[in-house]
Amino acid sequence: MATSEQLKSLIKAHIDCEDENFKTVVLQIVAYEAKLGHTVLAREIKTLLDKFSFNNKILQLTNQNPMLELRKSDIRFNELIVSEEVHKRIYRILEEFFNSKKLHDYGLKNRRKILLEGAPGTGKTMTAFVIAHELHLPLFVVQMDRLVTKFLGETSAKLREVFDSINSLTAVYLFDEFDAIGSNRGMDNEVGEIRRVLNSFLQFLEQDRSNSIIIAATNNKRVLDQALFRRFDDVLHYSLPSANDAEKLLTMKLVFFAKDFVPSKALIERAIKLSHAEIVNICDDAIKRLILEEHEITEEELVALVDERLYIYSAQEAY
Numbered sequence: 001m002a003t004s005e006q007l008k009s010l011i012k013a014h015i016d017c018e019d020e021n022f023k024t025v026v027l028q029i030v031a032y033e034a035k036l037g038h039t040v041l042a043r044e045i046k047t048l049l050d051k052f053s054f055n056n057k058i059l060q061l062t063n064q065n066p067m068l069e070l071r072k073s074d075i076r077f078n079e080l081i082v083s084e085e086v087h088k089r090i091y092r093i094l095e096e097f098f099n100s101k102k103l104h105d106y107g108l109k110n111r112r113k114i115l116l117e118g119a120p121g122t123g124k125t126m127t128a129f130v131i132a133h134e135l136h137l138p139l140f141v142v143q144m145d146r147l148v149t150k151f152l153g154e155t156s157a158k159l160r161e162v163f164d165s166i167n168s169l170t171a172v173y174l175f176d177e178f179d180a181i182g183s184n185r186g187m188d189n190e191v192g193e194i195r196r197v198l199n200s201f202l203q204f205l206e207q208d209r210s211n212s213i214i215i216a217a218t219n220n221k222r223v224l225d226q227a228l229f230r231r232f233d234d235v236l237h238y239s240l241p242s243a244n245d246a247e248k249l250l251t252m253k254l255v256f257f258a259k260d261f262v263p264s265k266a267l268i269e270r271a272i273k274l275s276h277a278e279i280v281n282i283c284d285d286a287i288k289r290l291i292l293e294e295h296e297i298t299e300e301e302l303v304a305l306v307d308e309r310l311y312i313y314s315a316q317e318a319y
């Protein structure tokens with residue numbers, strides 16, 4: 001057992017948030033226990049300490065860099081309903097990451113600079129969460145708004161900090177709503193700064209030799225120029241759901257609430273005019289009614305909910 005002095009020092013270091021002292025005392029305890037022949041205990045404590053160091057590293061990074069937000073992800077690949085093409089490409093990213101060492105031995109690199117492009121609500125942000133979860137990596141979302149507004153004038157320096165983090169801690173880094181800096185470099189922006197930031201981003205991206213996965217997502221393809229596309233290892237295109245996708249999504253979302261529910265052709269035909277996110281919202285609306293009004297989920301109700309949304313859009317377009 002650790003001595004009373006060691007225990008007191010340990011508690012003091014914890015209360016004072018003295019990470020280095022805390023680690024030193026733990027290592028002293030490890031050495032002490034090992035000397036007493038308690039090798040299993042010593043090893044267990046050492047393993048715990050290793051975990052502590054890892055978590056701590058993440059916290060320090062996020063504390064130091066206000067542009068990185070650490071997000072938790074538990075979304076599995078099979079929850080993401082995408083075209084066969086996108087599915088294959090995501091699978092390839094995962095497979096190459098898991099085999100990166102093997103590839104490296106042959107002088108090859110795994111795909112890890114990825115651009116996701118396509119309609120709103122089709123699963124781009126969700127894909128970053130899926131990749132992080134499947135690779136067992138932390139996910140950091142780069143706070144684009146802070147990058148271009150709050151730190152305007154020092155944005156390149158801030159970008160460098162982000163890429164330093166990318167280099168020092170292997171994780172998935174998502175540059176979401178990428179349009180914020182991805183505007184066409186030929187266009188005359190109100191703020192010349194945006195163009196400078198984009199150039200810096202391209203340079204940093206090109207120079208990056210880390211093991212991290214860098215994902216940029218946008219729903220505005222037109223504002224992205226060729227130079228940008230070239231810098232990525234892969235570009236994934238997201239579109240509104242196919243009939244098959246809409247059917248899968250409706251069934252997956254409602255399976256626990258509407259037993260034996262099979263979406264009709266009429267429902268699917270309407271649903272494909274909406275994004276995945278909107279179909280999920282419709283299912284949630286129907287589930288809410290089921291819970292609050294004890295009203296069974298019916299085909300007619302779902303059709304009405306889809307029509308309601310389509311009607312709002314047609315009214316907006318007319319306006």
Ligand SMILES: Nc1ncnc2c1ncn2[C@@H]1O[C@H](COP(=O)(O)OP(=O)(O)OP(=O)(O)O)[C@@H](O)[C@H]1O
Nearest residue numbers: 079080081120121122123124125126219276277280
């Ligand atoms: N392909 C999909 N499969 C399953 N669920 C989806 C899919 N796309 C969207 N969703 C649902 O909609 C929500 C929002 O989707 P997400 O944020 O990934 O869209 P996005 O493509 O990033 O949109 P935006 O371009 O507006 O940022 C998800 O959290 C999920 O519940």
Ligand SMILES: [Mg+2]
Nearest residue numbers: 124125176217
């Ligand atoms: Mg998104």
